[in-house]
Amino acid sequence: MSDEIKKLNENDASSEAEKKPEGEVLGGKDEIAATAKRQTVKKVLVQIGLYTFLTVMAVVVLFPFYWMLISSVKTQAEYNAYNPSLWPRQFIWQNYKGLFVDVHENGIVIEGVADQLNLGTLFLNTVLVGVVSTILSLIVTVLSAYAFARLEFKGKNVLFALMLATMMIPGELFTITNYVTVGSSGLGWVSHSAAEQVTTGESFRAFLALVVPFLVSVFYIYLLRQNFMQIPNELYLAAKVDGTSDLKYLWKVMIPLSAPTLISITILKMMGAWNSYVWPNLVAGEAFKLVTVGLRGAAFKTNELINYPLQMAAVVLVTLPLLIVFIFFRKYIMRGVSRSGIKG
Amino acid sequence: MNKKKNQWKAWLYLLPALVVLGVFTVWPIINTLRMGFLEGYNSAGERLGQPFSFGFANFTSVIGYSEFTTCLGNTLLLTVVTVPISTMLALLIAVALNSIKPLKKFFQTIFFLPYVTNSIAIGMVFMAMFSMIGVMPGREPMSIGIINTIIEAFGGTRIDWVNQTSGWGANFFVLVVFIVWNALPFKILVLLGGLQNVDKQYYDAAKVDGASRWRIFWRVTVPLLSPMIAYVVITGFIGGFKEYNSIIGIFGDTMGPNTQQGKWNTMVGYIIQNVSGFQGRASAAAIILFAIIFAVTLINLYVSKKKVHY
Numbered sequence: 036m037s038d039e040i041k042k043l044n045e046n047d048a049s050s051e052a053e054k055k056p057e058g059e060v061l062g063g064k065d066e067i068a069a070t071a072k073r074q075t076v077k078k079v080l081v082q083i084g085l086y087t088f089l090t091v092m093a094v095v096v097l098f099p100f101y102w103m104l105i106s107s108v109k110t111q112a113e114y115n116a117y118n119p120s121l122w123p124r125q126f127i128w129q130n131y132k133g134l135f136v137d138v139h140e141n142g143i144v145i146e147g148v149a150d151q152l153n154l155g156t157l158f159l160n161t162v163l164v165g166v167v168s169t170i171l172s173l174i175v176t177v178l179s180a181y182a183f184a185r186l187e188f189k190g191k192n193v194l195f196a197l198m199l200a201t202m203m204i205p206g207e208l209f210t211i212t213n214y215v216t217v218g219s220s221g222l223g224w225v226s227h228s229a230a231e232q233v234t235t236g237e238s239f240r241a242f243l244a245l246v247v248p249f250l251v252s253v254f255y256i257y258l259l260r261q262n263f264m265q266i267p268n269e270l271y272l273a274a275k276v277d278g279t280s281d282l283k284y285l286w287k288v289m290i291p292l293s294a295p296t297l298i299s300i301t302i303l304k305m306m307g308a309w310n311s312y313v314w315p316n317l318v319a320g321e322a323f324k325l326v327t328v329g330l331r332g333a334a335f336k337t338n339e340l341i342n343y344p345l346q347m348a349a350v351v352l353v354t355l356p357l358l359i360v361f362i363f364f365r366k367y368i369m370r371g372v373s374r375s376g377i378k379g
Numbered sequence: 380m381n382k383k384k385n386q387w388k389a390w391l392y393l394l395p396a397l398v399v400l401g402v403f404t405v406w407p408i409i410n411t412l413r414m415g416f417l418e419g420y421n422s423a424g425e426r427l428g429q430p431f432s433f434g435f436a437n438f439t440s441v442i443g444y445s446e447f448t449t450c451l452g453n454t455l456l457l458t459v460v461t462v463p464i465s466t467m468l469a470l471l472i473a474v475a476l477n478s479i480k481p482l483k484k485f486f487q488t489i490f491f492l493p494y495v496t497n498s499i500a501i502g503m504v505f506m507a508m509f510s511m512i513g514v515m516p517g518r519e520p521m522s523i524g525i526i527n528t529i530i531e532a533f534g535g536t537r538i539d540w541v542n543q544t545s546g547w548g549a550n551f552f553v554l555v556v557f558i559v560w561n562a563l564p565f566k567i568l569v570l571l572g573g574l575q576n577v578d579k580q581y582y583d584a585a586k587v588d589g590a591s592r593w594r595i596f597w598r599v600t601v602p603l604l605s606p607m608i609a610y611v612v613i614t615g616f617i618g619g620f621k622e623y624n625s626i627i628g629i630f631g632d633t634m635g636p637n638t639q640q641g642k643w644n645t646m647v648g649y650i651i652q653n654v655s656g657f658q659g660r661a662s663a664a665a666i667i668l669f670a671i672i673f674a675v676t677l678i679n680l681y682v683s684k685k686k687v688h689y
Binding site for chain 1: 386388390393395396399400402403404405406407410411414422426468471472475476479482486488489490491492493494495496497498499500501503504505507508510513519521523528531560565568617620621623624627628631632647650651654655658661662665666668669672673676
């Protein structure tokens, strides 16, 4: 590979050297050759420096992933060695098994966190929240973006500016009131005190508290509106002449044309559900536990010590879906992210 | 006639969004202001008919709590230290990525990876890497952890980074490393995007003039990239003031080493702790947070107006 770079640079340098004689009449042929050679050497050195720097940084970036994977297949004894090894002497899968099956002795769990962590339920809950909130939020976003992009009404620009202005306010400011709003003195979706009876339908109401407050993202409306506005008005007028209804036009023309933005929104929204911690931890608790809350809250202990290999196995399973989504939708994620600057 | 029909229709399309925004965005803005300025406000008390008088007591008492000032100090310090480091590092990486051809996509993908991870989950990995196992004062630990192993391999001495006996500096270092690691991908993405849009002519012109690489970097790249740099600095500051998940990821909800609870609590952490019982205090803290973010954003915009070229 480094040969390839060298070759590329040599080509570059030689083409420069060919051009030089016109400018530097005084320089002899030998001198030109020497300068060209010096430049080539310098360029190769710079390239080597660049690749070294990037490789070192890449190792730093990747090391936590490596450590997570490698630790998840170690035995606890090997992990707990005075100097942990960089490569496992023995690969085991028990840690992954321990996430789903507990080992009992005299009715007490001596190994595994299946009962405590309940990873299957956590995944299911999180996917449910992710899918439902994404679908609902796409519908709301499309309708509002359409109104702002295509329809004329009084106060449109003022309303849009006001909505954009709310983006400046940190979300934590909303959290305090929303916590009260979803509580028993408001909508009654969540009971904040342990004294209040746990009633049937508790998980459904906790689910509502997780989904509804975040249905509308002003930023996504803005993003989609910009996209809708790029679609030429002539298309709309043509459709009108053909007697197409607004909704049909929206569904048949505008949505397909803005598919990339919609896909970006979908993925970012799903990732948001997967990564959310503060709000679910605050309002849903045990009633509707999401994956990050469960993962952080579980005590991965075996024989009074933190069982890091078991913990890392859980971390791998929580991280993996995100990485898989990233591999398939890299383009959409990076596009959406570079425009938003928000994580989840 | 058509116009009137459209008016009605537009509001219908907007209805779902406006209802949700009204309840969960507009009302909170009003109510948080109200709660912040009602002295000693809590929602349970209000339900029982307890009266609250208008005043600044929440603000003055919040500022008086050492808990709060610790949170404020931690937040400011972490932000002020991590934003310049991550911006500088991201700029270097972006420029390096922009100057290579083979393997560019490969490196680009690697550097974006931290973005698509759950920052709490990966914080737990950082904790595992820095953590010693079986730490007791005055006794050899059972395991010194991988980072200490690497340090000792290079001839250094081990440090208690995050456990019971860990010091302030060691904790701070771990948090800075983790926050920078987490912040890099977004910044690299934006800066590299900016670099790719820079007209090659500027570089050719600089080369013809015989400018050195270093000079080109400071005199051509940085000025041309200044809008993007301003953007990542502003979003970095805003994100930094809202720091919470990184601390949760590393330390869990003790917000500090096991025996030193709340040591690394942040502004957002303070707000969340007070959400359930002391909404007045939480609101006051949230308003202060908003004021800081607003002020810093204005300063940033002012500075970038002077320094950002074109």
